Amino acid sequence: MKTKIDQLQPIYDNFEAAAQSYKADAACAKGCAFCCSDAGSIDITTLEGLAIRDVIAAMPRPRQTTLKKMLSADMRRREQKKVSACPFLMKNRSCMIYAVRPFACRRIYSLKICGPDQHPLLSRQVMDLGDAAIRALQSLDDTGYSGHLSYILHMLDTPAFLNVYLAGEHKPEAVMVFGKTHGIGINRMLAAGGPRTGA
Numbered sequence: 001m002k003t004k005i006d007q008l009q010p011i012y013d014n015f016e017a018a019a020q021s022y023k024a025d026a027a028c029a030k031g032c033a034f035c036c037s038d039a040g041s042i043d044i045t046t047l048e049g050l051a052i053r054d055v056i057a058a059m060p061r062p063r064q065t066t067l068k069k070m071l072s073a074d075m076r077r078r079e080q081k082k083v084s085a086c087p088f089l090m091k092n093r094s095c096m097i098y099a100v101r102p103f104a105c106r107r108i109y110s111l112k113i114c115g116p117d118q119h120p121l122l123s124r125q126v127m128d129l130g131d132a133a134i135r136a137l138q139s140l141d142d143t144g145y146s147g148h149l150s151y152i153l154h155m156l157d158t159p160a161f162l163n164v165y166l167a168g169e170h171k172p173e174a175v176m177v178f179g180k181t182h183g184i185g186i187n188r189m190l191a192a193g194g195p196r197t198g199a
């Protein structure tokens, strides 16, 4: 898995290089965390989740405990269909895991300043480049899954799931119930252009 985690950054970098010229007119500015605070689903792959877990494991114990509570609260709010800010957004409006933030956060930018009536506006070309990068991430993690960040981290915190996943085994039937109720997709199906119907 470590080798696979190392392959995430080149996919991020290739996207950045290809999208750079289109992002020249972005309205985004430091301190604007609209897409983190008014966050829809922040989809990550299980492999990206592993990279995030490594960073969490290196944090001081009290911060890990607080974060665990915030991730659980995010899960509960989303299960109740309530708006929820990203648990990694800090009070100073910066990202606690910036170096390993998932692709969902890297692809987003806006040509107009965001607000309640203006969600991020991306160019078509960047949308297409982002879709290609997501397929590459799903192919790389072809025994894994995709879904909202706190749901995927919850799956990875479940030993019965983690052990199967780390062993490189693929048993979607084992996560069927959680997958269906939490919009989790099976990467190898998604990468092949299949529908997102939940695991």
Ligand code: SF4
Pocket (backbone or CB within 6 Å): 035, 036, 039, 042, 086, 087, 088, 089, 090, 094, 095, 096, 097, 098, 101, 102, 105
């Ligand atoms: S992971 Fe970081 S960049 Fe992504 S939504 Fe959360 S706070 Fe924002």
